[in-house]
Amino acid sequence: MNKPKRYLVTSALPYSNGPLHIGHLAGVYVPADIYVRYLRMIGEDVRFICGSDEHGAAITLRAKKEGITPREIIDKYHEMNKRNFERFGMSFDIYHRTSDPLHHQTSADFFTVLNNKGVFTEKESEQYYDEEYQQFLADRYITGTCPKCSSEGAYGDQCENCGSSLDPTDLINPMSTLSGSTPVLKKTKHWYLPMGDYQEWVGNWIEAQQSKEVWKKHVVGQCRSWLTQGLNDRSMTRDLDWGVAVPLPDAEGKVLYVWLDAPIGYISATKALLPDTWEQYWKDEDCKLLHFLGKDNIVFHCIIFPMILHAHGDFVLPTNVPACQFLNLKGYKMSTSRNLAVWLHEYLDDFPEQEDVLRYVLTVNMPEGRDTDFSWEDFKDRNNKELVGILGNFVNRVLVLIHKYFDGIVPAETADIDTTLIDDALTNLPKELDKWVQRYEFRKAVDVVMDVAGVGNKFLADTEPWKLIKTDKAQTAAILTAGLKIIAYLSVYLEPFLPFTTPKLKAFLNLTEEDITAIKSGTFEVAAGRKINKASLLFKKLDDKAIAPQIAKLEAAQKAYDDSQKAEAAAAAGKTYEPLKPEISYEDFAKLDIRTATILAAEKMKKTDKLLKITLDLGFEQRTVVSGIAQHHQAENIIGQKVLILANLAPRKLRGVESQGMILMAGDGKNNLFFVSAHDAENGEGVS
RNA sequence: GGCGAGGUAGCUCAGCUGGUUAGAGCGCAGGAUUCAUAAUCCUGAGGUCGCGAGUUCAAGCCUCGCCCUCGCUACCA
Numbered sequence: 225m226n227k228p229k230r231y232l233v234t235s236a237l238p239y240s241n242g243p244l245h246i247g248h249l250a251g252v253y254v255p256a257d258i259y260v261r262y263l264r265m266i267g268e269d270v271r272f273i274c275g276s277d278e279h280g281a282a283i284t285l286r287a288k289k290e291g292i293t294p295r296e297i298i299d300k301y302h303e304m305n306k307r308n309f310e311r312f313g314m315s316f317d318i319y320h321r322t323s324d325p326l327h328h329q330t331s332a333d334f335f336t337v338l339n340n341k342g343v344f345t346e347k348e349s350e351q352y353y354d355e356e357y358q359q360f361l362a363d364r365y366i367t368g369t370c371p372k373c374s375s376e377g378a379y380g381d382q383c384e385n386c387g388s389s390l391d392p393t394d395l396i397n398p399m400s401t402l403s404g405s406t407p408v409l410k411k412t413k414h415w416y417l418p419m420g421d422y423q424e425w426v427g428n429w430i431e432a433q434q435s436k437e438v439w440k441k442h443v444v445g446q447c448r449s450w451l452t453q454g455l456n457d458r459s460m461t462r463d464l465d466w467g468v469a470v471p472l473p474d475a476e477g478k479v480l481y482v483w484l485d486a487p488i489g490y491i492s493a494t495k496a497l498l499p500d501t502w503e504q505y506w507k508d509e510d511c512k513l514l515h516f517l518g519k520d521n522i523v524f525h526c527i528i529f530p531m532i533l534h535a536h537g538d539f540v541l542p543t544n545v546p547a548c549q550f551l552n553l554k555g556y557k558m559s560t561s562r563n564l565a566v567w568l569h570e571y572l573d574d575f576p577e578q579e580d581v582l583r584y585v586l587t588v589n590m591p592e593g594r595d596t597d598f599s600w601e602d603f604k605d606r607n608n609k610e611l612v613g614i615l616g617n618f619v620n621r622v623l624v625l626i627h628k629y630f631d632g633i634v635p636a637e638t639a640d641i642d643t644t645l646i647d648d649a650l651t652n653l654p655k656e657l658d659k660w661v662q663r664y665e666f667r668k669a670v671d672v673v674m675d676v677a678g679v680g681n682k683f684l685a686d687t688e689p690w691k692l693i694k695t696d697k698a699q700t701a702a703i704l705t706a707g708l709k710i711i712a713y714l715s716v717y718l719e720p721f722l723p724f725t726t727p728k729l730k731a732f733l734n735l736t737e738e739d740i741t742a743i744k745s746g747t748f749e750v751a752a753g754r755k756i757n758k759a760s761l762l763f764k765k766l767d768d769k770a771i772a773p774q775i776a777k778l779e780a781a782q783k784a785y786d787d788s789q790k791a792e793a794a795a796a797a798g799k800t801y802e803p804l805k806p807e808i809s810y811e812d813f814a815k816l817d818i819r820t821a822t823i824l825a826a827e828k829m830k831k832t833d834k835l836l837k838i839t840l841d842l843g844f845e846q847r848t849v850v851s852g853i854a855q856h857h858q859a860e861n862i863i864g865q866k867v868l869i870l871a872n873l874a875p876r877k878l879r880g881v882e883s884q885g886m887i888l889m890a891g892d893g894k895n896n897l898f899f900v901s902a903h904d905a906e907n908g909e910g911v912s
Numbered sequence: 913g914g915c916g917a918g919g920u921a922g923c924u925c926a927g928c929u930g931g932u933u934a935g936a937g938c939g940c941a942g943g944a945u946u947c948a949u950a951a952u953c954c955u956g957a958g959g960u961c962g963c964g965a966g967u968u969c970a971a972g973c974c975u976c977g978c979c980c981u982c983g984c985u986a987c988c989a
Binding site for chain 1 (some may be wrong): 915918925926944945948982984985987988
């Protein structure tokens, strides 16, 4: 592709399961909006697509818990997020939703095409089924005892206590979270995408794409990492009653995997926006397709979705995927479940008419290549020093002076002055801005524009019109006219970053559409006689009192989370006993060779949280055992400890160290582990 | 353990395919100025570029080893 004829820009579809926070904005929506606004400014044909992602098990699970319907949840958050995006000035051409019939049709058709092409592998497997509810259970709907750490309440896909990833059939005493009953295993069929078959293609494709237009380092790195680990079959359907129904006769009760259906949402949204011409954006090689998203979505958009589009055959593939990393709160990860975040709707309520301040701070701090931090102190400083001090102040000075000395009318009588610095700055501005925006480096881009306001301040300081007015009115006029010209350019080139501020700037100078065209072509001059309006302040100074409630709110959220963790731990300690395991014979018991031993040495294993490497004296020999007790016992405190060890357990390598046995431990149910010990027994003696 | 991204001034970060005295903003110190929301402008101090080897006439940038942070993945009584 040489110069694209048109652009299609997508930003990740927010999951309709909660409100938006500034992490979403900084990493996805603000960069996408800047990019799109810039393209529109330079006259490109661009469409900007977004919408709510409304399917998936998380929504049904939550609906069940709260005793409401999935529909109620998605309606609530769709409306909420759509409205707050609008309030924040997001310039989507459409904010669609995946519950729309058009989307169901589009994604079902898409699936049919793939299926007819024989892309999928059909596989039967045994999965848990809730007989009471008559439905198969997604991994998250099943809880049970973790086979590895024995903690209760592990999910079918993961134990949150020990972090193991699980298969639902691994769980001891599985239980359906829907009915509370024990699920049964039942055969079910699913359609899998054999990703391994496309591995070579996708690898070549990524290398080819990123040689044409530079992809971000971490994006390519993440992709290569996945490719070298090898790609497995991935199921594209689920047993669920919420989502896009699989359009096949033998697929009763099955829906498309939400990760398949969501990106097709980009296509549906484009259709909804442009019923007649949408194909120009999806099927014409002259269209440049770009996905903006957070790093958590990289793999899907760079590997799986392109694969699917490629397998389908009719669609263009993304030119670039400029994913951002995460915005943290002073080092803490933002968390919806912990309510630890700065929420967009709360910001908009708490800081009315200060949308641009948030946009600016998030841009300047954008996590373009690495995680970055947000803090309210920084927010305040950026507002006061950069928006108020440099930009707002410059504009205000010029406007105040032109009113004070010339009644707000650009004077005819003027003189020649040296404006080289300003002229150079204004000539370079569009070039520099273009350079950084095309590289998706928006922090640099906004700096380049803000620097022009700095040039203006310096110009005023150097020429001192407030002194000159006493001796040379014509030169003063020339200086202020030059200042106005800077404001005119700012009113255009700041638009992608500060869309609420730039209309005010245009209004101050009474700029017309023709003026704006002239500014873009670099031919604009501030003509004599132009009426300039009185200044009003663009930005408000913020003091500590303005941000104190916000800081307090975050601290309160952190504390509430800590408290709930403690309460949970206490509740867990409030006792449920594991059921007894099946009876065994004496012979089974006799197979266990348990010996007494003394710990001779112990050291924490590097790069592990829980592992200790322990050297034991068994009397007749010494052994090394790796034990996962580092969070309960300090290595230096257990030397000399008498312990019992299961001595005939098959050796196993953990982190490269062979563990020759297992030390017996007993817990108190509150996360403490104690050694089981035979105080005075001799090392090497057995237990009977 | 595997993979990925990082480790550059007190803080937040730039540094293109290796090339002269390593940059910016904030903070700090000093000065100028008063048109402006006590805003602005100028000057200065401050870095053995994570550590150690190597390649090179020349390394923040390349190679190897190690350490630390973050993420994915595995392992984890």
